[in-house]
Amino acid sequence: NVLSQTVEVPSATTSPSSSFARPLEHYNSLIQDGQLREDLQQRAALEKLDQMQKDLRGYSNERSTLFSKVNCTKLCGRKQPKNMLQMLKCAFNKFRLLLSLQQLFSKRKPPKGSYIYGDVGTGKTMVMDMFYDHVETAKKKRVNFHGFMLDVHKRIHRLKQSLPKRKVGQMVKAYDPIAPVAEEISEEACLLCFDEFQVTDIVDAMILKQLFENLFLNGVVVVATSNRGQMSCKQEYCQTLRLDSGIDYQRRNRPAAGKLFYLFIVFIITVTRPRSLKVHSRILTLAKACGTIADCTFEELCDRPVGVSDYLEISAVFDTVFIRNIPLLTLNKKTQARRFITLIDALYEHKVRVVLQAEALLDDLFVHEHHDHHDTHVLLDDLGSSLAIFTGEEEVFAFQRTVSRLTEMQTEEYWVAGDRSSK
Numbered sequence: 536n537v538l539s540q541t542v543e544v545p546s547a548t549t550s551p552s553s554s555f556a557r558p559l560e561h562y563n564s565l566i567q568d569g570q571l572r573e574d575l576q577q578r579a580a581l582e583k584l585d586q587m588q589k590d591l592r593g594y595s596n597e598r599s600t601l602f603s604k605v606n607c608t609k610l611c612g613r614k615q616p617k618n619m620l621q622m623l624k625c626a627f628n629k630f631r632l633l634l635s636l637q638q639l640f641s642k643r644k645p646p647k648g649s650y651i652y653g654d655v656g657t658g659k660t661m662v663m664d665m666f667y668d669h670v671e672t673a674k675k676k677r678v679n680f681h682g683f684m685l686d687v688h689k690r691i692h693r694l695k696q697s698l699p700k701r702k703v704g705q706m707v708k709a710y711d712p713i714a715p716v717a718e719e720i721s722e723e724a725c726l727l728c729f730d731e732f733q734v735t736d737i738v739d740a741m742i743l744k745q746l747f748e749n750l751f752l753n754g755v756v757v758v759a760t761s762n763r764g765q766m767s768c769k770q771e772y773c774q775t776l777r778l779d780s781g782i783d784y785q786r787r788n789r790p791a792a793g794k795l796f797y798l799f800i801v802f803i804i805t806v807t808r809p810r811s812l813k814v815h816s817r818i819l820t821l822a823k824a825c826g827t828i829a830d831c832t833f834e835e836l837c838d839r840p841v842g843v844s845d846y847l848e849i850s851a852v853f854d855t856v857f858i859r860n861i862p863l864l865t866l867n868k869k870t871q872a873r874r875f876i877t878l879i880d881a882l883y884e885h886k887v888r889v890v891l892q893a894e895a896l897l898d899d900l901f902v903h904e905h906h907d908h909h910d911t912h913v914l915l916d917d918l919g920s921s922l923a924i925f926t927g928e929e930e931v932f933a934f935q936r937t938v939s940r941l942t943e944m945q946t947e948e949y950w951v952a953g954d955r956s957s958k
């Protein structure tokens with residue numbers, strides 16, 4: 536399922552961490568090596584995450600199996616064990632019952648999760664990944680938000696499909712699939728790390744509100760990164776860590792990957808043909824592709840009803856994507872702009888190389904028109920948190936992130952990381 540697939544998302548940490556016991560040690564060593572710049576905000580966040588990593592040692596959200604074990608005691612209900620074997624079984628079951636009672640009463644309170652937020656490129660993902668890599672539990676998942684939402688929708692759909700069919704004339708019984716979905720996820724993970732937590736529509740917001748309530752009740756510890764401060768988790772379950780150094784590390788001066796572009800352009804013009812991709816039960820056809828390279832237009836990718844599943848499939852199949860004829864993205868082109876943002880998120884997360892041909896330079900591509908800026912936030916406050924739904928303001932934030940990511944995607948470092956030839 537997507538929840539486990541998304542764990543494969545490459546981590547932002549610069550090198551494998553197995554030689555370090557703690558996230559902060561890893562950070563210190565990268566600073567000493569000169570691979571990272573000292574950043575006091577990151578250090579403060581990592582100190583908290585370091586503590587959290589310690590608190591998570593030996594933590595499990597597994598339910599006590601008291602009740603299943605009580606059933607096992609049926610055997611002991613016999614008046615007299617008839618033979619030695621039954622006596623032993625009876626004693627063993629009593630012992631298990633005692634053990635599970637003890638587990639039930641000594642169940643640890645879950646450590647608080649963390650909500651890491653701050654401006655684009657300030658190192659939120661990197662810090663979270665450093666923490667994630669050092670948490671010892673096997674029941675941990677690192678997911679990206681789009682993939683996670685897709686997975687949740689699929690699970691809801693599956694559960695609804697599995698309900699008995701309603702007979703003609705029969706009343707529809709209200710069925711709430713969220714709690715069972717949360718139950719499934721809680722069985723798979725006691726630590727859930729979300730990259731890029733963002734709520735883009737009201738339906739998702741409502742699902743998430745209920746889902747998180749249930750996940751927290753089931754003892755799942757949540758860590759999330761976001762550009763938005765408002766989406767704070769309920770205080771009881773999450774601490775807030777702010778990264779506001781003001782430095783966008785994605786925009787640091789790094790060698791650009793310019794020369795590679797030219798070679799690809801020559802190649803692409805000569806040998807492309809249409810390619811059909813299977814996305815769930817649909818077919819997505821791209822007009823021009825060749826091997827692991829897709830030569831697309833903005834219209835093809837963002838101006839028709841395509842969405843996150845299509846973008847994830849494109850990211851899995853192609854290591855290089857050309858996007859031609861990108862127009863100026865005003866808030867009047869909100870739908871297309873949203874798709875473009877989601878597309879770049881998916882390509883970035885999968886280290887796909889992109890070549891853009893646009894009407895304006897990157898920094899001028901998104902046009903922020905003040906008069907089109909709705910300041911209406913839909914807030915869901917009763918969770919103790921507020922989820923800001925995509926408004927004009929949200930898009931401005933998302934645009935900033937996209938520009939920052941596209942800047943990083945121009946670096947040699949990014950292009951080298953995108954090399955799938957040896958994988």
Ligand SMILES: Nc1ncnc2c1ncn2[C@@H]1O[C@H](COP(=O)(O)OP(=O)(O)OP(=O)(O)O)[C@@H](O)[C@H]1O
Pocket residue numbers: 547549570571572573574577654655656657658659660661662731760762783784785936939940
């Ligand atoms: N202290 C640092 N010194 C040097 N490079 C850094 C530092 N912190 C982060 N980086 C680099 O900056 C880039 C962006 O970091 P990261 O993706 O974690 O930022 P982010 O805040 O999650 O960005 P976004 O808002 O786009 O999600 C990464 O390549 C990361 O390795």
